[in-house]
Amino acid sequence: MLSQTTEYALRVMVYLASRSGEPATIAQIAAATQTPEGYLAKVLRNLALAELVRSQRGLHGGSVLARSAKSISVLDVVQAVDPIQRITQCPLGIKSHAANLCPLHRRLDEAIGLVEKAFARSSIAELVPEQAGVEPFRDASVVSRRRKLKVLR
Amino acid sequence: MLSQTTEYALRVMVYLASRSGEPATIAQIAAATQTPEGYLAKVLRNLALAELVRSQRGLHGGSVLARSAKSISVLDVVQAVDPIQRITQCPLGIKSHAANLCPLHRRLDEAIGLVEKAFARSSIAELVPEQAGVEPFRDASVVSRRRKLKVLR
DSSP: OOOHHHHHHHHHHHHHHHTTTOOBOHHHHHHHHTOOHHHHHHHHHHHHHTTSEEEEOSTTOEEEESSOGGGOBHHHHHHHHSOOOOOOSOTTOOGGGSSSOOHHHHHHHHHHHHHHHHHHHOBGGGGSOSSTTOOTTSOHHHHHHHHHHHHHO | OOOHHHHHHHHHHHHHHHTTTOOBOHHHHHHHHTOOHHHHHHHHHHHHHTTSEEEEOSTTOEEEESSOGGGOBHHHHHHHHSOOOOOOSOTTOOGGGSSSOOHHHHHHHHHHHHHHHHHHHOBGGGGSOSSTTOOTTSOHHHHHHHHHHHHHO
């Protein structure tokens, strides 16, 4: 029901939100969100066009959220990469349904509207796991094992 | 958000419901629902497999609803042709998310659940236009013009 592009874009946004403003490189985002790099470049471009992400080249470059994760809704992200299509006109091109959808298309549009509303109500900030130091899309145990290895070194 | 297959299947069901038990041939259904015949055969097969439609060959053959349109929900139809996929396990295969989805996937699954519920509550009978003698997916004016022509002949 939701496209792979939508899924990737949301992972990217939640991951960037979890970094609290520290820029992330394409390679870091790809690894942390399990998104193919080629795909990711396109997703990041659309997120930047929608002014949700800011990317900077160079040595300390990378991508950050363009504004606070609290102020970005799931719907903002979805609309930036793969917009939800409401049924605003008759998909069959029936003239007498133009201003007034038939019951089927009215009902389908209502269902799409429910998703749109739910997404508008959810902020990216709400989707960042609360456990401190845990990356949103990595196994908690793996991360802590890595930390332990670092400490041992 | 909803697939073309879902859209076609729902049109077919609403059209059959509007015929109050009179069998419809593939050609009739294709014309009345603007569905390509090849596609339609596949959709009808899946609807028959789910026991929502009954088809009979022969001179007075055709397809009819297998039970009352009141007792068939939109969800029944969707599940027969292109099932809604709930997020029941972590799409990233993260072990620690297996039993307990991360906030992102929990929220996405909730949105999908809203659609599922809305579709379960809607019956096919509710989607048949109330105006008597009007085919659900045809221009009312065209139908009445055809009628007038018949009368003139």
